[in-house]
Amino acid sequence: MPETVHDFRSDNVGGAAPEILEAIVAANTGTAAPYGDDDWTRRMIQRFSDVFERPVQVFPVATGTGANSVALSALANPYGAIYCHETAHINVYECGSPEFFTGAKLVGLPGRDCKLDPAALDEALGLAGRGNPTRVQPFALNITQPTDFGTLYTAGEVAALSAVAHRHGLRVHMDGARFANAVAALGCSPADLTWRSGVDVLSLGATKNGAINAEAVVVLDPGLAAAIPYRMKRGGQVLSKARFVSAQLERYLADGRWLERAGRANALAADLARRLEAIPGVRLVAPVQVNMLFLRLPDVAVRALDSGPFRFYKLGRDVRFVCRADQEPEGIDALVKCVREAVAAGR
Secondary structure (H helix, E strand, O other): OOOOOEEOOOHHHOOOOHHHHHHHHHHOOOOOOOOOOOHHHHHHHHHHHHHOOOOOEEEEEOOHHHHHHHHHHOOOOOOEEEEEEOOOHHHHOOOOHHHHHHOOEEEEEOOHHHOOOHHHHHHHHHOOOOOOOOOOEEEEEEEEOOOOOOOOOOHHHHHHHHHHHHHOOOEEEEEEOOHHHHHHHHOOOHHHHOHHHOOOEEEEEOHHHOOOOOEEEEEOOHHHOOOHHHHHHHOOOOOOOHHHHHHHHHHHOOOOHHHHHHHHHHHHHHHHHHHHHOOOOOEEOOOOOOOEEEEEOOHHHHHHHHHOOEEOEEEOOEEEEEOOOOOOHHHHHHHHHHHHHHHHHHO
C-alpha cells in the first residue's frame, strides 16, 4: 500500500465540501443564459446582499488573482498608485497581474505583524505628491485580510486605515482569500469587517474553504459596479457557464457551514501551534490567529519532515503549515511526533 501523505501545504489541497458538490449537480439541469445572466447568479447576488446586510453587486470569477485584479481595476488607473503592505499578496504572489490590469504602480509599506499602520499610511500619503504631474497619484488602498502570514486586522483597525485612505481620496479594497477564517476568528459579521469599516470592494475567496475555483468580486459601493463588467470582459475574466460558480457561491453562504469549516481549520492550527511550541527549539515566527503557522524549526526536525510523509512549504529558514477543515487528526499527531522525536534524537 502507498504511504499516507499528510499535506500541510495549503488549504487549496483539500477536497470540496459535500454541499458544494450537491449545488453543482443541482445546477447541472436544463439550460441557462451564459455570462452571468442566469437565475443562479441572481440568487447568489441576493444571498450576498442578505449576508452583508445591504444591497451589493457580485461578480463571480474563477481565481483569486482575477478577483483582486478586477476589483483593483475599478479603483485605480494607469497613472495611479495602489498602496499595500510590502508583504501583501498582490505585491508578492501575483506576478504583476494587478499592475497589468490597472496600469497602476503598487507601493508597498512596512508594518509590524505584516499589517499596515494608519499613522505610517497617513505619512506616506501626505508625501505622495498629489497633484504633481511627475508623480503617480494615490487611488487605492489594499488590505489583505488575513495577511499572508496569518495575522488579522480587527474591524477597528480596518476602519482606522479606511478613514486615512478616504481622507486622502483613496478607495479601499480588501483581499479576502481567507475571508471566512478572518470572520470566524474575529467573531464579527461580514458587514462589520467590510463596508461598516469603510471597505469599498471585497475579493471574497471560497476555494480555500470548500469550493471549486469559486471567487467573488463583492462591490460594496454601488457607484463602482457599472464599469466592472467591461473590465472583466477586457481582462478575460467573464465566465461562460457562470451558473456553476454562482451556484457554489450561493450555497457557500446559505448557512453557517462556511464559518464552521473556517473555525475548525483555525482551531486545528491553534492546537498544532500549541503542541509544536512546547518542543524545545521550535519558535513561532508570527502569531497564529487563523489557520496558518509560520515556524522556525531545528534543522534536524526539518530534515526528518522532509524524509517523512509530509508536505509543507519552506520560506527561507522558516516553514509554513496550513490546516484545513478536513485535516486528518492523525496527520497532525504524526507531524508533532516526527518533530518531537527528531529534536530529542538530535540533542
